[in-house]
Amino acid sequence: MSSYTNNFARRLEQLDRDAASKYDWEEKQAALLKELNRVDPEGVIRWFESRPLPQHSPAALAEYVKALVKVDRLGESALLKTLQRGACIIAFLFLHMCTCTLQLC
Numbered sequence: 001m002s003s004y005t006n007n008f009a010r011r012l013e014q015l016d017r018d019a020a021s022k023y024d025w026e027e028k029q030a031a032l033l034k035e036l037n038r039v040d041p042e043g044v045i046r047w048f049e050s051r052p053l054p055q056h057s058p059a060a061l062a063e064y065v066k067a068l069v070k071v072d073r074l075g076e077s078a079l080l081k082t083l084q085r086g087a088c089i090i091a092f093l094f095l096h097m098c099t100c101t102l103q104l105c
Contacts, residue, residue: 008036012047030059041067049078 011032037044044067048060056064068074 008032008040008043009047012036026057026059029057030063033060033063037063037067037070041070045071045073 012029033044033047036047044063048056048064048067065074065079068077068079074080
């Protein structure tokens with residue numbers, strides 16, 4: 001890992017520590033991840049996957065998805081599997097609702 005990438009890691013760690021006390025941490029987080037994504041998409045992926053979900057802003061999620069696409073790992077990501085599971089659940093509920101409605105006729 002280059003010193004440039006290490007600098008991003010240190011800045012992101014400091015941002016995580018300061019998150020509770022700063023109102024604009026989501027904007028700073030997104031800006032750092034966007035900059036890091038230009039030079040080290042794997043670094044964005046490592047950072048995102050090592051944090052609990054509530055610490056992720058929508059902009060951080062967007063940078064994570066961009067990083068997955070850049071390194072061609074979207075297809076094997078936990079994110080895609082979660083989205084697919086959600087789609088299956090929605091389809092099941094829709095079919096169940098249609099079946100129940102037809103039985104009432």
